[in-house]
Amino acid sequence: MEITTRRGKTRKSKLRGLFRLTMVLAIVGVLSLLFIFIYAYTLGPPPMELSQSTTLYSADGEVINEQHRGRQREWTDLEDVSPYVIDAFISVEDRKFYEHHGFDYTRIAGAVLKNIQTLSMSQGASTITQQYARNLFLNHDKTWDRKIREAFYTLRLEWHVPKEDILEGYINTINFGHGAYGIEQAAQMYFDTPASELNAAQSALVAGLPRGPSYYSPYAHPDRAEDRQELILSMMHEQDVLSTEEYEEAIHYELTYETSEDEQSTVAPYFQDTVERELVERYDLDPEIVEAGGLNIYTxxxxxxxxxxxxxxxxxxxxxxxxxxxxxxxxxxxxxxxxxxxxxxxxxxxxxxxxxxxxSPGSAFKPFLYYAALENGFTPATPLKSEPTSFPNPDGEDPYEPGNYEGVYANDFITLAQAIAYSDNIFAVKTHVLQEAEALIETAEAAGIESPLSPNLSLALGTSEVxxxxxxxxxxxxxxxxxxxxxxxxxxxxxxxxxxxxxxxxxxxxxxxxxxxxxxxxxxxxxxxxxxxxxxxxxxxxxxxxxxxxxxxxxxxxxxxxxxxxxxxxxxxxxxxxxxxxxxxxxxxxxxxxxxxxxxxxxxxxxxxLKQDFSTPEGVEEVDIDVGTGLLADEACGPSYTVAFLENTAPQDSCVEMIEDKEADEEAQEEQEERENEKLMDKLKRWFSTHEE
CATH class of the missing domain: 3.40.710.10 (DD-peptidase/beta-lactamase superfamily)
Incomplete structure (x- = not known):
């Protein structure tokens, strides 16, 4: 019994020690937080300094644009902004804005849990005050130092700046895309209307842009922008800031977009938009860094x-x-x-x-086809017949019947060199058939084509979009x-x-x-x-x-x-x-x-x-080819052209020999046509068989 009592006392002693330690840590934590709060309060309001301008330079160091992301914004008083704008931002960004003191702890906990579940950092929980504090920083590195300073800024804003002023600063400093910073510029650029006159549908559209100005751009991605607009309208309806009647009217409102005559981007504006997009989407630069400004971008x-x-x-x-x-x-x-x-x-x-x-690029896609053909044994002098051709479909559907521009055909054999110079479609499809089904796709993808390519006969004529x-x-x-x-x-x-x-x-x-x-x-x-x-x-x-x-x-x-x-x-x-x-x-x-x-x-x-010429690599020779016969040229035959061949692959026969033996030439041509047709049919069967697999 004594041993049992001693063990019980020991266990109780440990529990009391753990309780005391917990209380001490809790007191230290509370005192630390109290010290932080008091310190933040005594610092007073933060300096309301806005981010610096971002400068873009050309390849030769010339300034092509200076994006003013600081005091040159067009500031608009909150009372001169449509109430729908305020309601839209609060609904989507911070529905407890008027209740919290800078941080929404429920959202923070939810975001942490979601990020743990997905093993990502996709969910954020920043309040409007935190976002405004972020906009006041010159450095947006994702470091603990920046996060701590941001938290101090948030507390100082909440304690020393009225909620209405925080909201006013927020909507006047955020990035709405395409060079528009602040609600007034956004309203003028997208809808050619003052911020005070934005309706519910327009307000929901602009409120959705700051989360991803390039991603949700209504010019580049209207479907994305309007899907997000509809989401925000539904949130406004659920939170009772829009009546059912207002919601129905807004959801059916037809959005039309304008652009401001005072658009900042005047030198290569499409190029500049792509630069900003690629900084985030291709190079993974933090969007907050881009939005904050103060960058020098050398293009x-x-x-x-x-x-x-x-x-x-x-x-x-x-x-x-x-x-x-x-x-x-x-x-x-x-x-x-x-x-x-x-x-x-x-x-x-x-x-x-x-x-x-x-x-669809049409015949501009043919160089990939003919490069694949060269790899597979074709030469610039390979002959195929240019004539109206019906390519059968083994599935029993209608045959594929491409045509040449304005119905012009040689009705004779032409060379690959002529086919590309004249852009002969029949030659192209026959070349496609005489190779493996995937040869063209593999060549195009190796060159850099990333868009989906359809493995069908018409791909030879550039029917897939790029x-x-x-x-x-x-x-x-x-x-x-x-x-x-x-x-x-x-x-x-x-x-x-x-x-x-x-x-x-x-x-x-x-x-x-x-x-x-x-x-x-x-x-x-x-x-x-x-x-x-x-x-x-x-x-x-x-x-x-x-x-x-x-x-x-x-x-x-x-x-x-x-x-x-x-x-x-x-x-x-x-x-x-x-x-x-x-x-x-x-x-x-x-x-x-x-x-x-x-x-x-x-x-x-x-x-x-300088008028540079293309440098000729080893293993290539230049050969004169007769236009009429596709054989080695001679003055006695007529016009000719010069084209490059791999060494020892050019025609060996002269055009003169064919002219001298015209009758034999006709017989040889008939035999060549028969061989081509037989080979084409065999390849078609194999081509479609490969495609089905």
């Missing part, structure tokens, strides 16, 4: 090239014509984007067609000797103290054989070689006289799109022209527009530069 932009591209876009696409366009110019060796035009007029439409639009930036970048391996390069807009980012936050280097990977890349480039120069004109003209004949330097390229068209992508050794440029709503183009009017923008931008930007 790859060439202001002269940008001005040239904008000027020729404007001259070719007048403002009274609803047809739109986009231009991207890049250095094919580094991936540096030198110019970007996302539309005719940023003030009318900030939607970036160079990056965010996906359109962006202008994506397709332009994918031409780089042809221009640089076989290397895929990642596009780059940002070289370096520094904070206001000169600390480097981000520094990038060109990203390269060899994906094409240098010799075959050169041969493909050489083939693409033929679209400008009018000596090849035969039963039809080369596709670049309308601008060939304007070309003053070695260049290669490929045009493309669909009923709704016109493309031109081409390059010199130092610059690759892509141009798209079309209607936003996919209205069919009048090709008699706009069929050559993309080519003219391309050639004028190219020549205008390189006018004073």
């Amino acid at each position: 790859t932009l060439d202001p002269d090239l940008q001005e040239t591209a904008e000027r020729y876009m404007e001259s070719e696409l007048p403002g009274d014509d609803p047809v739109q366009g986009a231009v991207v110019s890049m250095d094919p060796h580094s991936g540096d984007v030198k110019a970007m035009v996302g539309g005719k007029d940023y003030r009318e439409s900030p939607f970036n067609r160079a990056v965010d639009a996906r359109r 962006s202008v930036l994506e397709l332009t970048n994918a031409y780089s391996p042809f221009a640089n000797g076989g290397e895929h390069v990642e596009h780059r807009l940002i070289e370096r980012v520094e904070d206001h103290k000169g600390n480097v936050l981000l520094e990038t280097e060109p990203e390269k990977e060899e994906v094409f054989d240098p010799a075959l890349a050169y041969i493909m480039t050489d083939l693409m120069t033929l679209m400008f070689d009018t000596r090849m004109n035969d039963y039809t003209s080369v596709t670049g004949h309308s601008i060939a006289h304007l070309l003053q330097r070695p260049a290669a390229g490929k045009s493309g068209s669909t009923p709704s799109d016109s493309w031109m992508v081409g390059f010199t050794p130092e610059l690759v440029t892509g141009v798209w022209v079309g209607y936003d709503d996919n209205t069919e183009l009048e090709h008699s009017e706009h069929g050559q527009t993309a080519k003219r923008i391309w050639i004028n931008t190219l020549e205008g930007s390189l006018d004073d530069g």
